[in-house]
Amino acid sequence: MPYPFALPTTSSTSLEAFISSPSHPALPLSATTQRSILRDALKKHKRLPPTQQAAHLGVVQDAITGYLPYALGIASAVSSGRIGEEPVTISSTKQLQTEWRLTLSATLPGREPPRPPLAGIYNDLAFVLQTLAYTRVQQARSQLQILYSSNIPSPDRRTAAIGSAMKYLLEANSIHNYILNLHTQDPASAPLDTVNSTQVALAALALAEATLITVLKDDPYTTAVIQARNKDDKEWMISAPSIPKVRAHLFARLGLCASDHAQRAAASLAPGIGVLDSSLLNYVDDLRRTARAKAARFLACDAEATGKTGEAIAYLRGARRELGLAPLEQDASKRKGWKGIKQTFAEKREDRKVEKGSDDWGLDAGKLEEARVLEWLEIKWVKLNDTINTQLIPPSEPLMAAMPSGREYHTPKPFSPPSLDASLLARLRTPIDHNQNAFIGDEEDSGDEAVSREPAVVPGAFPGAAVAGNSANAYY
Template sequence: MPYPFTLPTTSSTPLDAFISSPSHPSLPLTATTQRSVLRDALKKHKRLPPAQQAAHLGVVQEALNAYLPYALGIASALNSGRIGDEPVNVTNTKQLQTEWRLTLSATLPGREPPRAPLAGVYNDVAFVLQSLAYIQVQQARVQLQVLYSSSIPSPDRRTAAISSAMKYLLEANAIHNYILNLHTQDPASAPLDTVNSTQVALAALALAEATLITVLKDDPYTTAVIQARNKEDKEWMISAPSIPKVRAHLFARLCLCASDHAQRAAASLAPGIGSLDPALLNYVDDLRRTSRAKAARFLAIDAEIAGKTGEAIAYLRGARKELGLAPLEQDASKRKGWKGIKQTFAEKREDRKVEKGSDDWGLDAGKLEEARVLEWLEVKWVKMNDTINVQAVPPSEPLMATMPSGREYHTQKPYMPPQLDVSLLARLRAPVDPQQRAFGGDEDDSGDEGAAREPVVVPGAFPSAATAGGGNAYY
């Protein structure tokens, strides 16, 4: 369900060509080696098939955590002349220039996002931290994927997966908040991926996702719908799930809080409309809608427990409007016509994405899954109301307008980045062998970073319309 962020890649940058340290001569060379290892890990991760990338996340995270202390240490030494409590003399021989691929920027279909030249060490640190936050979100996706598969996990496995995903998302939120506090020398030079408004949005987005999954552990209706789709399931004779009244109202307020965070993320991303990836903007809007729809569903459950079936049905119909869905037909127990075939096909396609571990599953922020739960409940309650209760169904608009305020669940904690320890700083005082060279990496660079290539003539174009380079392919 969390957004499938793409990890950026970076260029090969010899830090020892840009900075020097009279007090710690080995610092630039060692930092260059660690950065080259990180570059290799990012490139290898991107070239892996989507099904194998989840197992490689730990390798990339280890490389990020290995290089991050050096990057932060160099930035601290340039700014204050100290790394922790130890004085470290680092000077710029020339301004540091790095390149990072902008994965949040809008690009033409089939084209790689561009690499932006970045000046200064703080822009490099910001992208390293942002990549680490993306890793946390990706690991949360891996944990939550188990919950949406056709095979229902055990309660202990379900609780452990949700707790782990929540921890990863809160860590991502803390990292984005930490990037906000970086003292960039030239904020105007920061690309759209790392500007303050984007970081505020990504921090709010991670907090919204972490808040929304708090109700997932005790929400039996989502599990019941997934279980009903499993043809091999034999537990269909078990009675319908129920939620205590107080907890249903509490869950509704938590979902409304998640909706507020998603709304704040959308407002922060608004200045980047047209420049940001439309998939991210659509995801944030879908997350806001899904959160409000979940809140309405829990209020419907609360009303149904109190015997107000008509009001419960009105809440469900209001939730469908929040999702932008049309009202159900009179006989909704059977899907008819082209619309029913199209909806069934979309659901099966999403199920296949989850089973295969596709990198774009859940790109609708759980909107389709919530629509299934709403349809399942409305069909059940309408049939019960028509045969037993016969209560009038009021309009949904007044009920949706009087929903309670959100309730915060998580306490945001600051991010504590790794630091260079004293023993390592002592070893960095060793002089550098003039013949020693930093590790430059084993992975080939991207095709758009090579030297000048032969012009490519597009078939059917004018003879003078040759373009330099063979497109924007990754290899």
């Protein structure tokens, strides 16, 4: 949590070959330079190991904000003949063609997603904006990662991380909504990654994640479970935390609101618009289930605080059913059999992913972490109910069907894109030297970035002999 979007890569494109500006001759040249810088940053980011990509997100963001004003300015000049308040003339030599990697499309295992040619400035602009949204989501992931590690952060650090992640997710939501307006200006067919239905789904997904993490700051149970499995923890004798009744009911309604947003995202990603990556579809469904299970857990906390332990246990069992988990056994304090070994192994594997900063941690939308909290609470409350309260446990289905409606927490603000200022536009009026070439980037342009750049050694050849390119498949 949130979803680990892969940043797309793009081809090397000289805008001077497609457009010219009699009023601002340096505009295509400067835009090409900024686009090449963005292309290099994306390619370098993809080749970094997952543990180093989080630190490189700032470089990618700077490259996007450097090229985005030029792309927006060219699009504005093409449609209205103005950039801001200044008239700008743009003439097209031929239709602009760019290439972007489709990271949301389903592909065969071991193969790169396709990088089809895209026509028009609006398709290029939509991918630049979508890459910025992916960058914001990745920055939110890097902030939330510290909350799930074995080293419990301080309350101030926890609050700051959640606030930053929330801000990034809300900005991603506003960017996806802004892309919807681009397609109303350019009715041409858009690729699967940027069609309207995908943008609606990604905007709803970002809002669902932003809503769900609002309860993390004041959710002591998740922190208690993380602390309980820390081998170096010395505070295991402290009693379980409690949540006031009003706060628990509020958190339940926030969880149900997040579930509604995730359901809207799942409906927008329904089959019919193309073949999407199955991991994204599974994540959206897991997020919906996790949000409803978290809401049921807070309603259980509300019931337990008022002395209704039997009803609280019923809510917990309904939450486990929402996650698709089997009921706990009678003696669940010790995991037994193959199922217990498998569950313990899955939890340890997820812990290692979080500690190492793997790019696929949290791919289950927090379902495994929520299952740990539910198991911890049910074992505790069942033991308490069997020894002290002795209340009947009602069926969970009527309770789950009667849960309250969701409550909105966020009011997303519209995206405010950067623009070219007046002083920069004045400099772009300068005539260009025909011997001056735009920066085309340091990275090689290849349709498959996964191909190794090292020379391939041919088996049986003389020592030191190597063949460049893809001749590693040569055999005798």
